[in-house]
Amino acid sequence: MTTHTGTATHVTHDHPAAEKSFIQKYVFSIDHKVIGKQFLFSSLFFFVFGGLLAMLIRTQLAWPWQEIPGVGQFVYGNSGNILAPEAYPALVTMHGTIMIFFFIIPILSGAFGNFLIPLMIGAKDMAFPRLNLLSYWFMVPAFFIMLAGFFVEGGTAAAGWTSYVPLSALPDMVPGSGAGQTLWIVSLTLVGTSSLMGAINYITTVVMLRAKGMHMFRLPMTIWALFITAILVLMATPVLTSALILLFLDRTVGTHFFLPSGGGQVILWQHLFWFYSHPAVYIMILPAMGMASDIISCFARKPLFGYKPMVFSIMAIAGLGFIVWGHHMFQSGMNPVLGTVFMTSTMMIALPSAIKTFNWLATLWGGQLRLTAPMLNALAFVSTFVIGGLSGVFAAATPVDIFIHDTYWIVGHIHYVLFGGSLFGVFAAVQYWFPKMFGRMMSDRWGKVHFVLTFVAFNLVFFPMFILGAYGMPRRIADYTSYNFLAPLQSLNQFMTLSAYVLALSQLVLFGNFFYSLFRGQKAADNPWQANSLEWATSSPPPEHNFHAEPVVYHGPYEYSSPEVAEDWLPQNHALDGAGLKKTPTPAAATGAAAD
């Protein structure tokens, strides 16, 4: 791995930088760039792990109870080389849990949040570098505790990532509700603590450490999104923590918070869980929205359309996100009037989401599009997010949800917003900021190959899920073919599974590109994309304290194709009158500047 101090620096420190040991530089670093990369690599590992679990799920759905050639004896050796019926819920539980808590949230907030926030606001590091270190190192035991579930008696938790009671509250109920479920609870409590520490750090950093001239409404959308997401994390995660603690007590100490036999209420778990988990889905999408805005604007060579509405829309989505959790519980027996309230608030979220979508389209309109790999992935983000969001409107309508709740419609919806949305956003962000992180370029050609394969395969896997769901195929069921009316769906499921194999194999292209480029990629310039935000105003990778001198900001980050500038971009730390420019402006630019 290239070191972040690889480039020759002329850093003006007050004190000479002491030579750091390997442990200080790469293991227990307080440098936000290193911590961001630690989150990045751990997240990518769990992406692969969660993806392999998905392949096992898809295989079962295509060929129920069939032995998988070669793989079967390795994975299912303890159950006669085939999937045991009670292991299927464990597969879906761990797939969801790992993808949500160990991949998407850590990669968006942990990796990109950490790496980008100080750089894009013009700061040297986070407000609390040691708290930042602690935040990563709380994740490490969480990783091991969660994975330990695979090795305990009864196996991992198997009550769904939603961990509904009473299944998750009674240790002797089924395999998977034993030690594995307790480990799941402990692991997530650690993850939540890590997130909280990060959130406090990010919010404080954005408010307190912006460079001179970096007013809040000159921040790039990436930062606004990460900032609002951090506020969501701060306010929602503690409620999950309280729920996890009560569940832990029910399981270990003999309380009955959630168990009717002792006066408790099953639905209380659902309320507490979803009060966090609905904001959690916005935690998983908002950073991707912010990054997509910056990437689209850059590669369209156009200002972001409607910057302030974009900011206020993110705030609206986040705020409304706190009052819609009941839409996950329409089938719980709630009072229909309450259901209507949640339906209304949920539908309202479509409004700011639509504003954002139209603004992305308006940003593209008339632009000088540069269809690089990051741009293609950002465009995929917008298009698939629209489909995911629209499918959510169906689910938001309570009468419709009566039919599609807990069917594959919902699975299709969540994967269109999380894979189509967040993950394509991650693909875009990884390829866009790779040069800044590692000082090398990824291959754009292989990025495009990965994009085409992934985009096609993704739609082939997940779009049919809306058909399956409307047809009535339930989720989390190991063998739908045992129901006569669903048996005809097997051929479609097989098609989807084969597409899923292609989807999984396509990721090898990205990983190959990523790791090859890490060592052999072309060296990157400071600003290979000719982008305006502050992270591009320093070297690739940046020096230890990010900037040789504290940047001064003169305007927002979307001055692309300005009629007053010769080039089609104007970095935030360059003013129209030439202030901040390191070299003499070209005669064309000077004329342009003199004209105003």
Place this chain on the structure above:
Amino acid sequence: MAHAVISEPHATPTWQGITTLKFAWWLFLASEVMFFAGLIAAYIVLRAGSPVWPIVSEVLNVPLVAGNTFILIVSSVTMVQAYAGIQAGNQSQLRNMLLATTALGIIFLGIQAFEWSALLREGETAQSSLFGATFYTLTGFHGLHVTGGVVGLVFVTLKAFRAGYTQAEHGGVELMGLYWHFVDVVWIILFTIVYLI
């Protein structure tokens, strides 16, 4: 537009006059409020949904704990006095009021422990009833937070006795005060809904 002001190298950034650490501390307290909100919401839902609930005044020693509540409120007053002291540069007021706050905090915990032991002796456990489960969980997590606060107070008091705070620099005292008032406010809410209602 407000933005960070860095007036000289290595000066603490402020926003609207609030230092970085104090700003972060408020965020931390906000997250703690949400944590207790989750527990309190659970309590309200469980109690409202329970066909039977013990008559609280018959099970719990309301007068004793009311007195304990008063003790905690007084400890907040002494904390304010400590802070006012160091704001005026009065080291002895700071030290004495910090000692008083710490002592009152310990007394609060002691009386809570006595309350718990009395209840346990009567057979009221976390397993015996939903009332027990919610009671011990709520007061237990609050007690844990008070204990953390007392530990912090010990550190701050020791530092005050070493003349570690001055009229110019006493941020730690302020942060300690904020945390202690938070713990007090949570208790007032808990006492009201568990003991009084």
